[in-house]
Amino acid sequence: MNKKTTFGIFVLMAMFLPSFVFAIDSDGDGLSDEREAELYTDPNSPDTDGDGFSDGIEMEHGYSPLAAGKVMVYENDYDGDGLSDWHELWFGSDIGNTDSDGDVFDDYTEAMHGYDPASKDPYKKFDTTIVVDRTAQRVYYYVSYLKMLNYPASTGNPDTPTPAGEYEIGRKIDNKVYIGADYYLPNVKWNMEFLPSYYIHTAYWHNDFGVRTHSHGCVNLREADAQELYQYAQPGTPVHVVGETPRAYRVGT
Ligand SMILES: [Ca+2]
Ligand SMILES: [Ca+2]
Ligand SMILES: [Ca+2]
Ligand SMILES: [Ca+2]
Numbered sequence: 001m002n003k004k005t006t007f008g009i010f011v012l013m014a015m016f017l018p019s020f021v022f023a024i025d026s027d028g029d030g031l032s033d034e035r036e037a038e039l040y041t042d043p044n045s046p047d048t049d050g051d052g053f054s055d056g057i058e059m060e061h062g063y064s065p066l067a068a069g070k071v072m073v074y075e076n077d078y079d080g081d082g083l084s085d086w087h088e089l090w091f092g093s094d095i096g097n098t099d100s101d102g103d104v105f106d107d108y109t110e111a112m113h114g115y116d117p118a119s120k121d122p123y124k125k126f127d128t129t130i131v132v133d134r135t136a137q138r139v140y141y142y143v144s145y146l147k148m149l150n151y152p153a154s155t156g157n158p159d160t161p162t163p164a165g166e167y168e169i170g171r172k173i174d175n176k177v178y179i180g181a182d183y184y185l186p187n188v189k190w191n192m193e194f195l196p197s198y199y200i201h202t203a204y205w206h207n208d209f210g211v212r213t214h215s216h217g218c219v220n221l222r223e224a225d226a227q228e229l230y231q232y233a234q235p236g237t238p239v240h241v242v243g244e245t246p247r248a249y250r251v252g253t
Contacts, residue, residue: 064153082108135243152210156217190226
């Protein structure tokens, strides 16, 4: 190794050295004091929740250092705002503050509507998408790449399938009557049209959600699920219908 190369390596080391020097880890658990402040762990205790596994090891394997035992980071909600610690770390919001950016909207509500819970900027938005999975008979709601909701559903029967494709919510109707040649269904709640005459809506006349297809092409959800999705679905929200319509009576085993 010539002198020039040695000098080059020395300069490189000197450039990166300060970041190691200043990343103080008082309790030696592998997480810097700065990181522990974000995580609400004790910077002076290597095992904040006292379950025998260090904060650093828990974070490395996806377990919460704030909850004893095998509680995953995505299962823990330190501030109880509905958004898990894992999601808060992904969004960059404060896991110990229900309204991280102080704009009076809580982190969960902001994230679910696609707003950034860590920023007051109302124009900084994430994409939201509804995915209808015909194979699994489920409906998912995504914010960016994160699956935020996962519901059992019933799509169109094999002879009247829900058409695959990429659509978007056109209009929302609180209460609607469905009339066809062989059916009359009044008082159907939470209707989200994604293609002319094709809606995502409740279905009080059956309980086959997630089990089998059961419609003339609409997507049926349980009432509480449809009501929840209705809050977040807006005209223009993309709806992707994917997978295959199952021929079998039951989905899965
Ligand atoms: Ca530490
Ligand atoms: Ca621990
Ligand atoms: Ca939270
Ligand atoms: Ca907020």
